Amino acid sequence: MEGKRIVILGAGESGIGAAMLAQKQGFDVFVSDFGAIADRYKQTLVDLNIAFEEKQHTEELILNAIEVIKSPGIPDTVAVIKTLKKKNIPVISEIEFAKRYTAAKTICITGSNGKTTTTMLTYHILKKAGLNVGLAGNIGHSFAAQVATEDFDWYVLEISSFMLDDMYAFKADIAILLNITPDHLDRYDYKMANYAASKMRITQNQTADDYFIYCADDEETIKALKNAKINAKRSPFSIRKKVEGGAYLEGNNIHININPIDPLTMSISELALQGKHNIYNSMASGIVAKVLEIRNVTIRESMGDIKNIEHRLEHVAKISGVDYINDSKATNVNSTWYALESVNPEVILIMGGVDKGNDYEMLKDLVKQKVKAIVCLGKNNKRIHEAFENDVEVIVNTFSAHEAVQVAYHLATKGNTVLLSPACASFDLFKNYEDRGNQFKMAVKEL
Incomplete structure (x- = not known):
């Protein structure tokens, strides 16, 4: 299929799906991922006999495409995307x-x-x-x-x-x-x-x-x-x-x-x-x-x-009169605002992670009204301390879901809510927000 080469950047769910469809439509397909490709996705590519590379982007295998489909997670600032745009090769989404x-x-x-x-x-x-x-x-x-x-x-x-x-x-x-x-x-x-x-x-x-x-x-x-x-x-x-x-x-x-x-x-x-x-x-x-x-x-x-979705205000357990809620999907400040707005006062709030330039100002009023302690869960919690040190008496640093839950358990009393609603991305300590939510749930079940 000379002249009908489609290159897919990123071999996650969307990339593999795009490769399957492109192959079905008769294109010459090549998949390139700068990271490691998960085993199940690699197996799909092998089974379908689709060429791929991982842990690199080889320009000569990419710049000969008539069109490139890129994973939503790849920003336009990445070198290979800049080169593609300079060469006027269309870059589109899987959708x-x-x-x-x-x-x-x-x-x-x-x-x-x-x-x-x-x-x-x-x-x-x-x-x-x-x-x-x-x-x-x-x-x-x-x-x-x-x-x-x-x-x-x-x-x-x-x-x-x-x-x-x-x-x-x-x-x-x-x-x-x-x-x-x-x-x-x-x-x-x-x-x-x-x-x-x-x-x-x-x-x-x-x-x-x-x-x-x-x-x-x-x-x-x-x-x-x-x-x-x-x-x-x-x-x-x-x-x-x-x-x-x-x-x-x-x-x-x-x-x-x-x-x-x-x-x-x-x-x-x-x-x-x-x-x-x-x-x-x-x-x-x-x-x-x-x-x-x-x-x-x-x-x-x-x-x-309808059942509520996992990791979004998901009720995990009630232990000694304390509710444990997993809202790991709250990866921005506004999501955490929603979570605080929907739970009863006396909250032990577990938050933190990769800060995407967050402005915590919008949380201040709700934190003052409802939060009795903040448990930070992330490698760098400086900005959370700075934002809330005058609003909450207790702010503690932790570096694992297990540690965060243990600390929250000791801070909580009957009628309180322990709420994991991080307002940040999870990539500093976890694979993704699901991994963070699952580790939180496991730690709660061990109490």
Whole structure:
């Protein structure tokens, strides 16, 4: 297949999926990972007879591609990406590539917080309603792998800003933007406007037949909307005010009025996912369900019986009257704000890790009100000490999940909550946030 060489950078879930699909479409495929490739992914490449390299990027094997598909984790500042761009070789995301080969419709969910929960809830509702639907993006099996091996009519995709940055022709049939809060600013020259512009790419290429669902209470979203040209039908959701053609909270009831002939009203006490942030997530998913004309009874049932996702405000145990909650997925300050907002006072907060230029200011009020001690879990905790030394009496440093849990256990008394909600990435002490969450759970079970 001379002239049809596709190179894939990064051999994680998305990279392997892209390789499978590219091979199926008849391309000459080469996979290159600067790190070591996990055994199970290596085995897939060997089984499919796809050429690969690891622990290096060999330029002569990469720069002869007609197109490069890169892992969302690789920033544009990496040497090989700079060289590719200089040579005008297109660099795209796995999501962009996969969409070319499927006629399925897509529901795409982005936002700094709540993406995974909203994606899972939307998928749960659609599946319960009997739709032929796949789940992909930042979650589950890669989109490209499913396009290569499955035949779904719909996909619910969790989309990060890093994915959006490498998407060009892709179009979401239904786009959801949950919120825009400071996160990953190190990838956006520490400029909020750049990050917001990246999130707004979720609306690109949408037409008047498509839907754009967004939070009318989110300041940064409203700011970004002023400069954006949105062709899709707008559908806002709010817990502060009544909105038309979307969802709003009145008293304890959510109202979804996409279809005035058949509106949906539901009490927030019926929601399986509790807390203010989950009212927003439920509204966004509910609007999608109503756009797809799913029956109210199915929507109600689905929202009432969904299980919370692992590592997101996951209740681990109650020991001697103390609740232990695993929120390891909170890798930014805003996620930790949500977690603190949804738990009762007298919290032992375990936080820390790789600080991505965090501004802890937004946590101060909640920490003063609810937190009695902070247990730092990370190699460098200096900025946490500086941020909260006047707000909390006890701040302790620990260097393993086991140690953090032991310290928290001794600090907690009956009625307290031990909350792992790090506000930071996990790569200093752990493989990833799942590893951090699992080690926390193991340490709690050993108490």
